[in-house]
Amino acid sequence: MIASGGMFMSSLVRLVEYAEASPEVRAVYDKIMTARGTDWINNFWKALANDPALLGRVWASVQQVMAPGALDPLTKEMVYLAVSATNNCEYCSYSHTAAARRKGMTDAMLMELMAVVGLANENNRLANGLRIPVDEQFKAQP
Amino acid sequence: MIASGGMFMSSLVRLVEYAEASPEVRAVYDKIMTARGTDWINNFWKALANDPALLGRVWASVQQVMAPGALDPLTKEMVYLAVSATNNCEYCSYSHTAAARRKGMTDAMLMELMAVVGLANENNRLANGLRIPVDEQFKAQP
Amino acid sequence: MIASGGMFMSSLVRLVEYAEASPEVRAVYDKIMTARGTDWINNFWKALANDPALLGRVWASVQQVMAPGALDPLTKEMVYLAVSATNNCEYCSYSHTAAARRKGMTDAMLMELMAVVGLANENNRLANGLRIPVDEQFKAQP
Amino acid sequence: MIASGGMFMSSLVRLVEYAEASPEVRAVYDKIMTARGTDWINNFWKALANDPALLGRVWASVQQVMAPGALDPLTKEMVYLAVSATNNCEYCSYSHTAAARRKGMTDAMLMELMAVVGLANENNRLANGLRIPVDEQFKAQP
Amino acid sequence: MIASGGMFMSSLVRLVEYAEASPEVRAVYDKIMTARGTDWINNFWKALANDPALLGRVWASVQQVMAPGALDPLTKEMVYLAVSATNNCEYCSYSHTAAARRKGMTDAMLMELMAVVGLANENNRLANGLRIPVDEQFKAQP
Amino acid sequence: MIASGGMFMSSLVRLVEYAEASPEVRAVYDKIMTARGTDWINNFWKALANDPALLGRVWASVQQVMAPGALDPLTKEMVYLAVSATNNCEYCSYSHTAAARRKGMTDAMLMELMAVVGLANENNRLANGLRIPVDEQFKAQP
Numbered sequence: 001m002i003a004s005g006g007m008f009m010s011s012l013v014r015l016v017e018y019a020e021a022s023p024e025v026r027a028v029y030d031k032i033m034t035a036r037g038t039d040w041i042n043n044f045w046k047a048l049a050n051d052p053a054l055l056g057r058v059w060a061s062v063q064q065v066m067a068p069g070a071l072d073p074l075t076k077e078m079v080y081l082a083v084s085a086t087n088n089c090e091y092c093s094y095s096h097t098a099a100a101r102r103k104g105m106t107d108a109m110l111m112e113l114m115a116v117v118g119l120a121n122e123n124n125r126l127a128n129g130l131r132i133p134v135d136e137q138f139k140a141q142p
Numbered sequence: 143m144i145a146s147g148g149m150f151m152s153s154l155v156r157l158v159e160y161a162e163a164s165p166e167v168r169a170v171y172d173k174i175m176t177a178r179g180t181d182w183i184n185n186f187w188k189a190l191a192n193d194p195a196l197l198g199r200v201w202a203s204v205q206q207v208m209a210p211g212a213l214d215p216l217t218k219e220m221v222y223l224a225v226s227a228t229n230n231c232e233y234c235s236y237s238h239t240a241a242a243r244r245k246g247m248t249d250a251m252l253m254e255l256m257a258v259v260g261l262a263n264e265n266n267r268l269a270n271g272l273r274i275p276v277d278e279q280f281k282a283q284p
Numbered sequence: 285m286i287a288s289g290g291m292f293m294s295s296l297v298r299l300v301e302y303a304e305a306s307p308e309v310r311a312v313y314d315k316i317m318t319a320r321g322t323d324w325i326n327n328f329w330k331a332l333a334n335d336p337a338l339l340g341r342v343w344a345s346v347q348q349v350m351a352p353g354a355l356d357p358l359t360k361e362m363v364y365l366a367v368s369a370t371n372n373c374e375y376c377s378y379s380h381t382a383a384a385r386r387k388g389m390t391d392a393m394l395m396e397l398m399a400v401v402g403l404a405n406e407n408n409r410l411a412n413g414l415r416i417p418v419d420e421q422f423k424a425q426p
Numbered sequence: 427m428i429a430s431g432g433m434f435m436s437s438l439v440r441l442v443e444y445a446e447a448s449p450e451v452r453a454v455y456d457k458i459m460t461a462r463g464t465d466w467i468n469n470f471w472k473a474l475a476n477d478p479a480l481l482g483r484v485w486a487s488v489q490q491v492m493a494p495g496a497l498d499p500l501t502k503e504m505v506y507l508a509v510s511a512t513n514n515c516e517y518c519s520y521s522h523t524a525a526a527r528r529k530g531m532t533d534a535m536l537m538e539l540m541a542v543v544g545l546a547n548e549n550n551r552l553a554n555g556l557r558i559p560v561d562e563q564f565k566a567q568p
Numbered sequence: 569m570i571a572s573g574g575m576f577m578s579s580l581v582r583l584v585e586y587a588e589a590s591p592e593v594r595a596v597y598d599k600i601m602t603a604r605g606t607d608w609i610n611n612f613w614k615a616l617a618n619d620p621a622l623l624g625r626v627w628a629s630v631q632q633v634m635a636p637g638a639l640d641p642l643t644k645e646m647v648y649l650a651v652s653a654t655n656n657c658e659y660c661s662y663s664h665t666a667a668a669r670r671k672g673m674t675d676a677m678l679m680e681l682m683a684v685v686g687l688a689n690e691n692n693r694l695a696n697g698l699r700i701p702v703d704e705q706f707k708a709q710p
Numbered sequence: 711m712i713a714s715g716g717m718f719m720s721s722l723v724r725l726v727e728y729a730e731a732s733p734e735v736r737a738v739y740d741k742i743m744t745a746r747g748t749d750w751i752n753n754f755w756k757a758l759a760n761d762p763a764l765l766g767r768v769w770a771s772v773q774q775v776m777a778p779g780a781l782d783p784l785t786k787e788m789v790y791l792a793v794s795a796t797n798n799c800e801y802c803s804y805s806h807t808a809a810a811r812r813k814g815m816t817d818a819m820l821m822e823l824m825a826v827v828g829l830a831n832e833n834n835r836l837a838n839g840l841r842i843p844v845d846e847q848f849k850a851q852p
Contacts, residue, residue: 010273010275011273011274011275012271012272012273012519012536013272013536015274040279042277042279042280043274043275044265044268048268050533050534050537051537051538051541054537054540057629057633058264058265058268061264061625064621065257066261070251070253071220071251071254075217075220078221079220079221079259080262081413082221082413083224083228083258083266084262084266085409085412085414086225086228086413087262087263087266087514088412089265089266089514090269090719091269092265093412093413093415093722094276094277094281094722095277095280097280097722098279106212107723108211108212108760108761109212110723111758111760111764112211112218113221114409114413114414114764115207115761116207116208116213116221117410118406118407118410118413118768119204119406120222120234121229121405121406122203122402122406123200123204123231123234123402124234125229125405126186126189126200126401126402127186127231127232127233128230128231128232128377129154129368129369129377129398130154130369130398131151131377131378132157132185132189132233133185133233134232134233134236135184135185135236135237137182137184138184138237138240139236151374151849154377154381154394155391190395192391192395193399195774196395196398199771199774199775203771206767223555224555227551227554228551229372230554230655231372235554235580236557236580249581249582250618252580252581253581253618253622254619256555257619260548260551260555263547263548263550265544266547267512267540267544268540271507271508271512271519271543272511272540273519276719281720293560293565293841293843294841295840295841295842296665296678296840326845326847327844327845328836328837331836331840331842332679334675334676334679335676335679335683338682341490341491342832342836345483345829346833348479349483349825349829350826350829353822354816354819354821354822355788355819355822355826360826362781362785362789363788363823363827363830366789366793367793367796367826367834368830368834370793370796370797371831371834371835372656373833375838375844376830376833376834378844378845378848379844379845382847382848390780392779392780395780396780396781396786397781399775400781400786400790400793401789403772403775403776403790404794404797405793405797407754407768407802408797409797410754410757410758410768411800411801412797412798412800412801413722414722414723414757415721416725416754416757416801417721418753418805419804419805421750421752421808422752422804422805422807422808423436423804436699437699437701438699438803438804438807438820439698439817439820439821440817441700466705468703468705468706469702470691470695473698476817476821477818477821477822480821480824480825484690484691484694487687487690488687488691491680491683491684495676495680496680497646497677497681502684504639504643505681505684505685505688506684506687506688508650508651509651509654509685509688509689509692512651512655513654513798514696514798515692515695515696516695516696516702517696517702518688518691518695521702521706534638535638535639537638538633538644539639542644542647542648542651543647545629545633546647547651548626549630549657549660550655550657551655552615552616552626553612553659554656554657555580556579557578557579558579558611558659560658560659560662561610561611561662563608563610563666564662564666649839653839653840654839658841661838661841662841682835682839682840686832686833686839689831689834690828690829690831690832692831693795693796693824693827693831694827694828696795696798697795697803697824698824699803699804
């Protein structure tokens with residue numbers, strides 16, 4: 001937990017460090033570090049560790065959902081960033097921009113990604129705000 | 143405009159048909175049909191046509207932003223869908239799912255896309271709700 | 285309550301009609317009709333009437349907030365529409381577009397309003413998604 | 427108002443201190459301190475005090491809505507937190523976590539609350555993003 | 569899939585019926601019906617079944633998160649409803665209102681729940697819109 | 711870019727200063743400073759400058775959308791602020807409050823604006839959360 005003062009903010013729950021973690025939490029921490037080839041745990045997991053079942057479930061979900069499949073991992077990271085920008089999640093924007101860059105996202109890709117995010121947010125409101133009815137031609141799906 | 147009755151909803155402005163459109167609006171409609179190789183205009187543009195400057199600007203923006211660049215057009219369509227799902231835009235979800243399918247999106251890709259969208263929305267709220275501070279390691283950007 | 289069937293949806297609580305309403309609810313209904321010079325109650329209030337204290341409080345808030353003040357009532361209706369478009373509230377978009385039109389909003393004004401709403405939604409995400417720091421020059425406020 | 431510098435941010439309006447407040451504002455401040463048994467006013471009310479009618483109305487609303495009723499006050503605080511997490515309101519997350527803890531919320535309860543908030547945000551987007559139609563069985567309400 | 573026509577909307581993917589489902593999907597469907605003591609599957613799961621891994625994961629998450637724990641199941645359903653109202657998820661509002669009613673939620677409880685949801689949404693925007701700084705007293709957490 | 715340390719955050723892309731900008735970017739910067747009668751560029755544009763096409767397009771959109779028309783520029787700024795408050799865009803709230811004040815917005819107007827924003831956000835959720843059907847009387851539009 002970051003020391004308080006000025007605009008410094010601490011999280012609303014303790015950040016559980018490895019040294020003080022239960023064996024159940026340490027087991028997940030070990031999986032995270034092994035999967036990522038790192039020797040540290042980022043704050044997101046340290047906060048979730050206050051509920052070991054939540055920690056284990058969310059980590060397993062991330063592993064399943066972000067794995068290569070019909071979409072490649074970099075595309076998935078960029079989709080994740082698009083949602084985080086729309087929802088204004090500072091933590092997720094920082095952590096997943098770092099992740100996307102490790103997977104090959106360039107500045108040019110990030111800028112184009114944000115251009116699409118901006119445009120979609122604009123057009124979503126034009127369509128919703130004017131209550132534009134869906135064309136019959138689009139309803140043939142699936 | 144769809145005839146009213148029951149839950150049938152009309153848009154909040156008239157949908158401007160080609161036959162009644164001004165030359166300025168017809169010029170944009172012609173560009174849209176040429177670019178898409180279709181002979182009809184979908185309701186989104188018919189609603190925007192109530193403000194010809196808006197119609198022209200948004201169409202030009204779509205052409206610029208969704209064009210191939212550092213990201214390919216299919217990836218851009220899926221990012222657009224991710225935002226539309228997060229914002230609950232029914233019109234955009236229908237129209238851009240159709241567009242993404244024309245560009246090669248399969249059901250498997252759509253399902254994985256939504257899995258990422260769901261997960262990001264979940265984790266965005268865990269990070270925001272618990273006010274988890276950004277790790278120093280993520281701040282080295284750019 | 286609308287009869288069910290197909291896509292017809294009913295509200296999640298009963299819509300309280302005047303004939304069946306308690307004296308407490310009727311008193312608010314009477315105030316609404318008097319203030320508006322109408323002889324009917326729209327569904328929003330009929331739904332809130334399941335909680336008479338909520339009905340009374342929200343009606344009083346609307347009366348206070350939407351009254352002429354530093355801002356005129358039409359500007360307030362358009363601000364209300366901007367929020368409703370951003371939040372995708374179908375009910376509020378229909379009811380407050382009707383209200384704004386009664387107060388003088390033209391189609392041209394509605395279209396410009398939505399253009400601003402769309403642009404703000406776009407730029408909000410560019411600023412949030414790229415985590416752009418606030419300039420010192422803007423912090424001198426108030 | 428907090429002195430500016432670095433990332434330090436001030437609010438967009440002055441924070442009205444008791445010493446400089448009008449009698450109308452002081453009357454509300456006194457009610458707040460009495461209701462809470464405290465001798466200080468938090469910034470939320472100091473900002474609203476720039477519009478005494480708004481200050482009075484919002485305080486009265488909080489008193490009415492958060493009071494014991496069909497739901498107990500702690501449940502109401504947790505619902506408030508769930509909304510604040512979904513909307514990413516930093517101020518509200520801090521102030522209402524403090525309030526919920528005073529009413530008995532433990533860390534275990536907070537973590538489970540956030541788990542539900544996360545899951546609902548995920549499933550909301552799966553349902554909205556795939557445009558899943560509501561089952562007839564759920565429409566029988568109320 | 570609901571037959572199309574007028575405003576009738578189909579989902580963006582096929583709804584997988586039991587009769588046509590793979591053994592992997594049927595296994596989850598069986599678990600759902602057993603857990604709920606019902607003989608039908610609602611559309612949410614039929615849509616997710618297009619991605620059996622997603623279906624299995626989300627069902628397991630719901631079972632884990634919504635189970636009794638530090639919070640009781642009815643409180644969890646109401647928190648779920650608060651998020652769904654904030655995000656405007658029609659499907660989730662219908663399905664989880666039904667679930668909450670089966671667990672004992674009365675109309676009075678639903679109305680108070682929505683009153684809190686409304687108030688939190690209002691105050692979230694007052695705090696965010698005016699950029700009100702968090703008081704030092706609230707930062708002592710945890 | 712702001713030097714890092716503590717809670718100090720940098721943007722996710724470099725902020726392009728005039729001295730290092732390409733001729734294409736400088737041309738837009740010059741237009742911005744001329745239009746505003748200032749000698750500095752705020753961070754929003756410096757971040758967009760990483761994608762000169764995006765920079766040019768967004769600046770042109772702002773010029774078109776925020777210009778006097780059926781709505782006056784101050785009303786447009788306040789609508790922009792209403793959206794930014796609803797979406798929790800810190801950058802936009804600071805920069806457009808400054809812009810609105812330059813165009814004549816007083817504290818009293820800002821407070822009334824936020825009161826409307828808060829009320830609309832509250833009522834949007836009451837209508838959406840209770841799934842209140844739109845009255846036939848409101849569907850006659852346009």
